[in-house]
Amino acid sequence: MRVRRHPLGPRVYLAGMRVHECAAGGVASLVLALAVATNHAHHRHIGAAVGLVSIWMMAKDWPDFFAARRDTYAWRIGPHRRDDVVACRVEAERGN
Numbered sequence: 087m088r089v090r091r092h093p094l095g096p097r098v099y100l101a102g103m104r105v106h107e108c109a110a111g112g113v114a115s116l117v118l119a120l121a122v123a124t125n126h127a128h129h130r131h132i133g134a135a136v137g138l139v140s141i142w143m144m145a146k147d148w149p150d151f152f153a154a155r156r157d158t159y160a161w162r163i164g165p166h167r168r169d170d171v172v173a174c175r176v177e178a179e180r181g182n
Contacts, residue, residue, distance in 0.1 A: 106150040111143030 088099040098105045118136050121127040149155035 106156070107143045107147035108150045111140040111147070114140035115144070 090097045090099065114136055118127065118133055118140065122133070127133045144151075
């Protein structure tokens with residue numbers, strides 16, 4: 087696991103691949119759904135907390151679900167906001 091500083095916020099890498107919050111939230115939701123479907127979700131409060139956090143992660147980082155919008159919003163605890171100055175610089179670096 088590696089964390090790299092970036093103008094739009096911290097970037098987390100796991101096994102050399104970038105981990106987006108929306109993807110992590112999606113995986114957590116899928117694991118929770120599988121646990122419920124197979125009767126392995128024994129702790130309802132923990133399951134509810136995981137469910138809420140995973141939905142929040144997907145909702146706040148929704149632009150990363152789309153390749154054209156990926157890495158154009160600045161990180162923050164609440165919903166991400168587009169920082170037009172930094173986003174334009176990042177898009178220029180990518181050649182868009």
